[in-house]
Amino acid sequence: MTPTSPPPVPYHATARRPEWATLPAALRTAIGDRLGAPVVEARVAGAGFTRGFAAVLRTAAGGRAFVKAAATAEQPRLVDWYAREAAILDRLPAGLPAPRPRWTLHEAGWFALCLDAVDGHTPRLPWDPAELTATLTGYADIAAALAGAPSGLRELGLPHLADLAHDDILWWGEVAAGREPAPPLPAPLRDRLPELVALESRLPAYAAGATGLIHGDLRLDNVLIDGAGRAWFCDWTWLCQGPPWFDLVTLLLTAYADGLDADALFARHPASAGAPPDALDASLAALSGYFLTTAASTPGTASPHLPAHQRWSGEQSLDWLARRQGWT
Template sequence: MTQTGGFSPGVAARVRLVDGRRVFVKAAGPEPNPDTPGLHRAEARITAALPAAAPVPALLTALDLDGWVVLVLEDVDGKMPAQPWQHDELQRVLAAATELSVLLDPSPVEVPTVADRFGEEFQGWRQLAAAFAEGVDDLAWLPSWAQRNVRRLADREAAWSIAAAGGALIHGDLRADNVLLTDDRVAFVDWPWAAIGASWIDIVLMGPSVIMQDTPDAMRLLDRHLCARAADPDDVTSVLIALTGYFLRQSVQPPPPGLPTVRGFQRAQGEAALDWVRERTRWR
């Protein structure tokens, strides 16, 4: 049965084997997006190295042949969280993310730090400020608040990598479509973007996708959770500003091959993240 959700092109299907067992199969070749097989290879390596106690579908086998990569994973008979998020499901996922961060700190897997993983991407505000200063982009496509504060945002963005430092393994791409809920379990799937950093970062990275779904009281719930995790408020804001700049700048770039809808999704997340930044900074 083909599964929906996510953006990577390729096969994603629940399969019944001849012996009656179910597995989840995902596969991708070099077309239409040449980067997807590399992501599958990374996911295979990371998933195989996670501890058995992690709430992550186990990798059963992986094949790499003629540019095609196939992963066969444990099947999870669950569902993605409802959209917009329901309060109880969001609370379940936030609690499970806390437990996961404890289990994966220190990181059991050798992967890049968040600064190395996202360092080139998380320069959006600095790039936008430079383009404005050089007359290349008038930034008229940005909300007026962002236009007024672009230099301030760029300055604060520069601190994000120090704010994000830590020793925990983070998922790096946590959203509703990378979560499965069963009656008694929360499973986290799709791990190619995993990195090492502060244990609370996944909640900041997930936040804009929660807010953009018009989830009731989303910002307050996210802020309360981060406070309970003892995340430094200034560090959270610095990382959030960097994430926001990434989403907004990427949203006006040409779409990657085979991913025609990703820019619209980035724009929606960027606007949601910007609302969260305004709420946290209280800048005029």
């Protein structure tokens, strides 16, 4: 397989976040109080696509924690997302490679979520083979643990991927109906809209039968590799009911972009067991339309690097699909 282009900005450097010193003094004091000592160092996270505060904090007593925070008036959606993530993390099965929550607080018009700090780094591209193996192995453990949809998580009333697909992911049908402008497409693919619509339309039915839970936003920048080489999975806001092979597709987009045999990686991963024969194609069709279309309407509250990354992700999805379908 021939490598394609790298992402426009490295995933570990996509964020645009406030510095610790710019947070309200009352919030900084309250966070230090909850941590048991004043904060003396803040290492702001470089990965991610929101403008919320996120940093590993070190206290005068030597303690460490990861804290996210957002202003309730200016960033209400982020506040909702952080609160939802706190509830999800609190109910995840013990032992999973996911940060554990400590506390939340409201102070000075801000909401803060504190998690155990993971001493790790975002995987770099091109993928290091050991880090890719660790990530795929770690996700296999997560998929197995969530296959039965633990009761504590079910009580949160999580959405279903089949419904999310209808409401937010399937865009080629909107383009075909003239309700959404067509994104730029390579010349060989401009006449493939009927096939794209047909493929993406299969995703809801394929997802509808899933009884387990999936991460819902499994990208490289939501993974950390610790000093022992273990993969940890972060940002659990979008946990939903769905098939684990969908998470696997979103994760493997970067492997495809590296020129790796993403088809084989998908086929031999435990998360793809029992997937319909064209589940990968249906997912790629849906993801390509979603990323390419939404890249044109990114909210101002997001990182300025988000549109370019959405376009790049859409291009990788479409290129992977076109190769599998013989369209190029």
